[in-house]
Amino acid sequence: MKSPASESPPAAVPAPDLPASHPPNQPGLLELFVAFAKMSLAGFGGVLVWARRGIVDQHRWMTAEEFNETFALCHFLPGPNIVNLSVVFGSRFRGVAGGIAAFAGLVGPPMVIATILAALYARYGEIDALRRILAGVSCAAVGLLMAVVFKMMMPLIKKRDLVGLVILLAVFIAIGVLRLPLQTVLLVAVPLSLGITYFLRQRVAA
Amino acid sequence: MNSDGNPISTLVWTFGLMSLFAVGGANSAIPEMHRIAVDVHHWMNDKQFADIFAISQLSPGPNVLIVTLIGYSVAGVAGALAATLAMCGPTAVLAYYVSRLLQRSSQSRWPAIIQAALVPLSIGLMGASGLILALTSDLSWVAGLITAAAAVLAFATRLNPVWILLAGGALGFAGVI
Numbered sequence: 001m002k003s004p005a006s007e008s009p010p011a012a013v014p015a016p017d018l019p020a021s022h023p024p025n026q027p028g029l030l031e032l033f034v035a036f037a038k039m040s041l042a043g044f045g046g047v048l049v050w051a052r053r054g055i056v057d058q059h060r061w062m063t064a065e066e067f068n069e070t071f072a073l074c075h076f077l078p079g080p081n082i083v084n085l086s087v088v089f090g091s092r093f094r095g096v097a098g099g100i101a102a103f104a105g106l107v108g109p110p111m112v113i114a115t116i117l118a119a120l121y122a123r124y125g126e127i128d129a130l131r132r133i134l135a136g137v138s139c140a141a142v143g144l145l146m147a148v149v150f151k152m153m154m155p156l157i158k159k160r161d162l163v164g165l166v167i168l169l170a171v172f173i174a175i176g177v178l179r180l181p182l183q184t185v186l187l188v189a190v191p192l193s194l195g196i197t198y199f200l201r202q203r204v205a206a
Numbered sequence: 207m208n209s210d211g212n213p214i215s216t217l218v219w220t221f222g223l224m225s226l227f228a229v230g231g232a233n234s235a236i237p238e239m240h241r242i243a244v245d246v247h248h249w250m251n252d253k254q255f256a257d258i259f260a261i262s263q264l265s266p267g268p269n270v271l272i273v274t275l276i277g278y279s280v281a282g283v284a285g286a287l288a289a290t291l292a293m294c295g296p297t298a299v300l301a302y303y304v305s306r307l308l309q310r311s312s313q314s315r316w317p318a319i320i321q322a323a324l325v326p327l328s329i330g331l332m333g334a335s336g337l338i339l340a341l342t343s344d345l346s347w348v349a350g351l352i353t354a355a356a357a358v359l360a361f362a363t364r365l366n367p368v369w370i371l372l373a374g375g376a377l378g379f380a381g382v383i
Contacts, residue, residue: 040267044368047268073305076321079297080270081231087298088305099302107294110267111274115286117261118278125257129379136352136378138260138343140371143356145233146336150361152329164326171330175237176337179245182227182238189327190229197323 027061029101032090035059036105041113047082047106055089062089083107163200167193213281214288216247221273221292226300230328232270232293236335239276240342249280256343264371270294349383 027035039050048071056067070092074084083106090102124130156164167189174185220242228235236259243249250258258279262272270293277289308317344350356370377383 042266043268044264044266044366044371070305072321073308073317074301075230076317076324077297077301077304078228079225079231079301080228080268080294082268083270083294083298084301087301091302092305096302099298103294103298106268107271107290110265110271111286111290114262114265114267114271114274115278115283117265118258118275118286121257121261121275122279125254131257132378132381132383133375134257134260134378135343135349135383136374136376137264137371138256138339138374139349139352139378139383140356140374141260141263142336142339142343143353143358143374144263144360144367144370145332145339146353146357147360148233149329149333149336150357152325152332156326156329161326168326168330168333171327172333172337175331176334179237179241181241182224182235182331186227186229186327190324193323193327194320197319201319 026093027059027098029094029097032094032098032101033105036086036090036102037109040106040110051082051085061093163196167196214284217277217280217285217289218292221277221289222296225293225296228293228297229324230331232268232272233335234328234331236272237331237338239272240338243276247280249276252342254279256339259339260343260371264368264375346383352377352383 035054036051039054040047043050052064052067055061056064062070070088071081071085074081074088077084083103086102086106087099089099091099094101125134153165153168155161156168171185171189174180174189175182224235224238224242227238240255244252244255258275259272262269262275265271271290273289273293274286277285277287279285281288340350340353344353352374356374359365359370360367
């Protein structure tokens with residue numbers, strides 16, 4: 001997105017190599033990195049809530065509507081949604097460098113923490129107390145995941161979206177019970193689901 | 207598969223490909239991660255996979271960092287870095303180009319259709335993740351009860367999830383499981 005030329009100086013934007021064409025609410029590279037690092041480190045069990053808080057409420061870099069649109073885009077693309085969001089968001093303000101800065105902020109610091117935890121686990125993972133704690137945490141973590149699944153199912157149930165629920169169940173059985181490879185299942189399920197959705201919408205529109 | 211080859215290139219290839227198939231985010235890809243790490247390459251057993259999932263939920267940051275932990279257990283720090291970049295890179299590049307494309311034609315109705323079509327798939331995948339993880343970690347009825355209680359609490363209240371995880375850890379430490 002090309003930002004409109006503005007007379008105001010780029011206050012608090014530490015990017016002296018750029019012309020003074022960014023209004024104050026356009027984040028610089030360092031700002032992008034720091035903001036995404038903060039959101040990421042605050043985000044236990046999901047970064048999305050903190051990303052919304054940081055981008056919309058705190059920094060006012062996007063309106064709530066712009067944020068929802070950007071997130072919807074990142075949600076239908078494959079891969080980790082919030083990682084996609086950081087790249088799309090950063091590049092919208094500062095091009096490729098902005099995308100990399102936001103991505104590095106989001107993934108870098110927590111990756112260091114995860115690596116340290118992995119090293120500790122490799123070294124001390126067999127200690128009995130730690131084994132018991134991790135067993136308890138993983139039970140709770142599975143419960144959290146199930147709660148997310150139920151929350152996401154609610155709109156489908158409320159809409160009585162029978163087709164959606166059948167596709168959901170078919171994928172659940174293929175992957176969870178039959179343990180088929182992901183690629184195989186998706187190569188069948190994605191075109192099928194797209195075709196059905198498109199066909200149904202055509203009929204509604206007609 | 208080529209589990210006797212260079213572990214780093216196996217990680218990059220595995221997660222780079224998975225990145226482009228992970229519809230609905232990292233939690234939807236857990237069954238595939240489990241299948242590859244436990245069944246195909248024998249990088250770890252069921253119990254270790256459940257532990258790694260627990261650690262990834264306990265540590266801050268995006269859920270995708272479970273691949274950092276898998277990468278570390280395969281090939282140390284280099285493996286952690288390789289797995290993380292491979293899982294995030296391809297889809298990040300794709301997201302960059304698609305978002306630029308859509309900015310030019312933002313009135314297209316295809317994004318809405320694609321999203322509507324993919325939502326049931328990603329929920330089904332996450333449900334499968336829940337089932338596979340439950341089978342690996344809920345080995346007793348008390349463990350199953352803790353999972354059920356955590357699910358109900360997270361569904362019905364706005365409690366910060368980290369407290370639910372810590373409560374589970376405390377119960378585990380107390381030896382009830």
